[in-house]
Amino acid sequence: MDIRNIAIIAHVDHGKTTLVDQLLRQSGAFRENQAVAERAMDSNDIERERGITILAKATSVEWKGTRINIVDTPGHADFGGEVERILSMVDGVCLLVDAAEGPMPQTKFVTSKALALGLRPIVVLNKVDKPAAEPDNALNDVFDLFANLGASDEQLDFPHVYASGIGGWADDSLEGPRKDMSALFDLILKHVDPPKQIARQDEPFQMLATTLGADNFLGRLLTGRVEAGRAKAGDTVKALSRDGERIEQFRISKVLAFRGLTQQPIDVAEAGDIVTLAGMAKATVADTIAAPEVETALPSQPIDPPTISVTFGINDSPLAGQDGKKVQSRVIRERLMKEAESNVAIKVEDTPGGEAFIVSGRGELQMGVLIENMRREGFELSISRPRVIFREEDGQRLEPVEEAIIDVDDDYTGAVIEKLTGDRKGDLVDMRPAGHGKTRIVAHVPSRGLIGYHGEFMTDTRGNGVLNRIFHGWAPYKGAIQGRRQGVLISMEDGISVAYALWNLEERGKMFIGAQEQVYQGMIIGEHSRDNDLEVNPLKGKKLTNVRASGTDEAVRLTPPVRMSLEEAIAYINDDELVEVTPRNIRLRKRYLDPHERKRQARSEG
Numbered sequence: 001m002d003i004r005n006i007a008i009i010a011h012v013d014h015g016k017t018t019l020v021d022q023l024l025r026q027s028g029a030f031r032e033n034q035a036v037a038e039r040a041m042d043s044n045d046i047e048r049e050r051g052i053t054i055l056a057k058a059t060s061v062e063w064k065g066t067r068i069n070i071v072d073t074p075g076h077a078d079f080g081g082e083v084e085r086i087l088s089m090v091d092g093v094c095l096l097v098d099a100a101e102g103p104m105p106q107t108k109f110v111t112s113k114a115l116a117l118g119l120r121p122i123v124v125l126n127k128v129d130k131p132a133a134e135p136d137n138a139l140n141d142v143f144d145l146f147a148n149l150g151a152s153d154e155q156l157d158f159p160h161v162y163a164s165g166i167g168g169w170a171d172d173s174l175e176g177p178r179k180d181m182s183a184l185f186d187l188i189l190k191h192v193d194p195p196k197q198i199a200r201q202d203e204p205f206q207m208l209a210t211t212l213g214a215d216n217f218l219g220r221l222l223t224g225r226v227e228a229g230r231a232k233a234g235d236t237v238k239a240l241s242r243d244g245e246r247i248e249q250f251r252i253s254k255v256l257a258f259r260g261l262t263q264q265p266i267d268v269a270e271a272g273d274i275v276t277l278a279g280m281a282k283a284t285v286a287d288t289i290a291a292p293e294v295e296t297a298l299p300s301q302p303i304d305p306p307t308i309s310v311t312f313g314i315n316d317s318p319l320a321g322q323d324g325k326k327v328q329s330r331v332i333r334e335r336l337m338k339e340a341e342s343n344v345a346i347k348v349e350d351t352p353g354g355e356a357f358i359v360s361g362r363g364e365l366q367m368g369v370l371i372e373n374m375r376r377e378g379f380e381l382s383i384s385r386p387r388v389i390f391r392e393e394d395g396q397r398l399e400p401v402e403e404a405i406i407d408v409d410d411d412y413t414g415a416v417i418e419k420l421t422g423d424r425k426g427d428l429v430d431m432r433p434a435g436h437g438k439t440r441i442v443a444h445v446p447s448r449g450l451i452g453y454h455g456e457f458m459t460d461t462r463g464n465g466v467l468n469r470i471f472h473g474w475a476p477y478k479g480a481i482q483g484r485r486q487g488v489l490i491s492m493e494d495g496i497s498v499a500y501a502l503w504n505l506e507e508r509g510k511m512f513i514g515a516q517e518q519v520y521q522g523m524i525i526g527e528h529s530r531d532n533d534l535e536v537n538p539l540k541g542k543k544l545t546n547v548r549a550s551g552t553d554e555a556v557r558l559t560p561p562v563r564m565s566l567e568e569a570i571a572y573i574n575d576d577e578l579v580e581v582t583p584r585n586i587r588l589r590k591r592y593l594d595p596h597e598r599k600r601q602a603r604s605e606g
Contacts, residue, residue, distance in 0.1 A: 001065065001067050002067070003067050003068075003194060003195055003273055004066060004068045004092070004188055004189065004194065005089060005090040005195055005272070006069070006070055006091070006093065006094060006192055007073050007086055007092075007093045007114075008020060008070060008071065008094050009073050009096070009110040009111065009114060010097065011097075011103075011104035011110075015165040015166070017072055019096060019163070019165035020059065020070060020072050023061055023181055023184075023185070024059065026181045026182075026185075027062060027063055027068075027185070058072075058223065058258045059260065060257070060258040060259060061260070063189065064185075064189065068185075069090075069258065069273070069274045071274075073086050073087075073110065085286075086210060087113055088117070088210060088225075089225040091119070091193055091194070091195055091196075092119055092121070092188070093114045093121045093122070094122045094124050095110075095121045095122070095123050096124045097123060097124070097125055097126065099126065099127050099130065099133035099135040099138050099162075100127060100130045100132040100134065102134075102138040102141040103141050103142055104468055107145070108149070108470065115149050119155075120155055120158065121146075121155065121158050122159055122160070122184075122188065123142055123158050123159070123161075124161055124163050124184065125139060125160060125161070126165055127166075128162045128163065128164060128174065129164045129167060132435075132436060135162060135174065139160060142158075142160075143156065146158070159187055159191055161183055161184050161187060162174050162176070163181075163184065168180065168181065169181065170183045171183050195225070195271070195272030197225065197226065197227050198271055198272045199271075200227070201228075201229065201230060203228040203229050204229050204290065205228065205230060205235070205237060205291040205294075206229060206290045206291070206294055206298060207225065207226050207231070207275075207277070207290070208286070208288055208289075208300060209222040209224045209283060209284065209285055209286065210224045211223045212284055213342075215278070218254055218278040219253075220278070221256075221277070222276065222277050222284075222285075222287075223276040224274070224289070225275075226270060226272065226274075228271050230268050230269060230271070231269045232252070232267055232268045233252055233253060233255050233265075233267075234252065235251070235291075236250070237249070237292070238289075238291075239283035240287060240296075240297040241287055242286055242297055242300055243297070244295065244296055247282050247283055247287060248282045248283060250279050251279055252277055252279045253279035254277070255267075255269045255275055255276075255277060256275065256278070257275050257276070284342070285341070286300040286344060306345065306346070306347055306389060307363070307389055307400040307447055307471055308361065308363060308387065308388055308400075308447065308451075309359065309389055310358075310359050310367050310383060310384055311351070311356050311358055311359075311383070311384035312356065312381055312383060313329075313357075313381065313382040313384070314327060314329050314355050314380075314382065315380040315381060315580055315582065316382065317580050317587075317593070318494060318521075318593075319518060319580075319582075320380060321380065323582035324375070324379055325378045326377065326379040327379075327380045329354060329355045332374075332379060332381065333348075333357060335377070335379065336348045336357055336359060346359060346360065347359070347360040363471075364451065364567055365567065367570070368570065371566060375566075375583050376583065378583055379581075379583075380581065381581045382580055382581070382589075385574060385575055385577070386451055386570060388446075397477040398474040399448065399474065399475065399476075399477050399478070400471060400474060401472045401473055401475045402444070402445055402450055402470060402472055403429075403442065403443075404441075404442070404450065404469045405467075405468045405470075406440070406442075406443070406457075406467050407434055407439075407440050407466045408438060408439055408441065409438055409439075409464050409465070412461045412464075413431070413439045413441065415461075416441060417431075419453070419457075420441075420443045420445055420449070423482050424445055424446070424450070424453065424481060425446055425478040426443045426446070427445075428441070428442075429442045445469075446481065447471075448481050449481050452484065454571065455568055455572070483574055483575075484574055485531055486509070486528055486530070487527075487528035487533040488526065488527055488533050488588075489509055489525050489527065489534055489536050490522060490533055490534065490536065490595075491520065491536065491537075491538055492535040492536065493538070494519070494520045494521055495518075495539045496516055496517070496519070496539070497513055497514070497515055497516065497518075497519050497525070497539065498538065499515035499556045499558055500541055500542045501537060501540040501541070502558055503556045503557075503558055505526065506559055508534065509526050510562050511525065511559065511562065512524065512525055512526050512527070512562055512563075512564070513526070514558065514561045519538055519539070520593070521593055521594070521595075522590045522593025522594065522595075522598075523587060523590075524587075524588035524590065565586075569586050572588070573588060576591050576592075576601070576602075577590055577591060578590075
């Protein structure tokens, strides 16, 4: 059977996963009566809740006697490690672009990776049935983007279709019948070349592992494209590291291939096909699985370096161990090492004390997803504020800079530009009308300046602004950037918070907790209205007397507390503060709970 390997790439929320749903349905991958969830490829709980793709996943469909292996890739640059590995498995890409929004930052990111590998894209102008859609402008912007990214003449001569993923149709022209996806299927067969690897079927077996998985019955699973030869269950193969060192020799226990949404055992894995092997004990991502006579490893794609680091530590608060069962540093370390093994964009280092670990990655969202997964697995952690990773080159200190693309109502452009180019040391690159009363602002801002900015941005734009960011490059260090201006309210007692005490404290600032919640000394319970930290007593009850008078015993009405999400909490804290994460709670606290220890540390650092 003929094979085509293709990846679907796009910016976040431009409709990749919905489009793949339609391709699966219309190719007959689902039975007539099969119950299938919406966005079937987003199998992870967090992916479904957030509506984003985090893990790259493969599927396959059959169309006119050809098997099309389709890979759904993440659209967010924080998960770029997934994108970089996956693109090495395919021979073509479908670039999805929202016909109303046009190319966005993550479009630029994934497209640059695809063009660098020499892949010839198919452009799918999605959501052309939206009222604000301007497909011709979007198409011109895509051409300009390709030209700016240094695309070859062959890549610039890209075919395109107009589509509506949610409507289930794709056509060569806007006046098409809008009936089904056949135009896109036919274009993939015509434009994407069959895998070159098919010509190497009679050579010794070689496969580059690109994703790592696990199965309760089969154990460790490695997925990749067969670069040469054939393999079947029972064959003896070996694993080679990137440097060509032998890791292990093992017998393949199972060969699986993607058929619709499931993986099914097949007799033989042939060159050019994307398959999954079982039976290995040590081999991991970027290793070469090969026949015993092969001595050289396959080249693997270099991965962009991490730009931020976060310290993961044990939870040493008085409430430790009440929610989660996994609290020891040894268990936390094992889990982080397991993550680093399957996610090549993450690096884990031990600290001298052994009770904390420095985890480096691409961005706050990537870290937030890792922490969220761990808390759902029963871990308790203390998390530090993200810190950017600096570089030294020719005696000069360099820092990561991000390109921020902002769509905001015209009324709020002044406030946004003032914040980005003032305290946060950004440079304004472009500013132009985006239509419908909105302005598009493009700025290059140090990564340090964007940590914790999103909440402030939503306040400044009354919740109507859209902020997208992507790693741009390295630039000379721009000096100190002011952090949070407000101080915090710190509990000076252990116990259960009292409504009367919180009511009296409301004039001091915003509360992060409500009545009848457990607090402890050193826990942050609110934001001070001034710039200094303040120790307060949230346990102080009303003094009782036997005198009663009209109006003195009115019911206490509390303002609802501010409840932060995990990412908001991590971005909010200062360097001397931590986020305590448990399966049921997210609390803020000072790094040193004892007030005397805090003063001592402040003196020694000052």
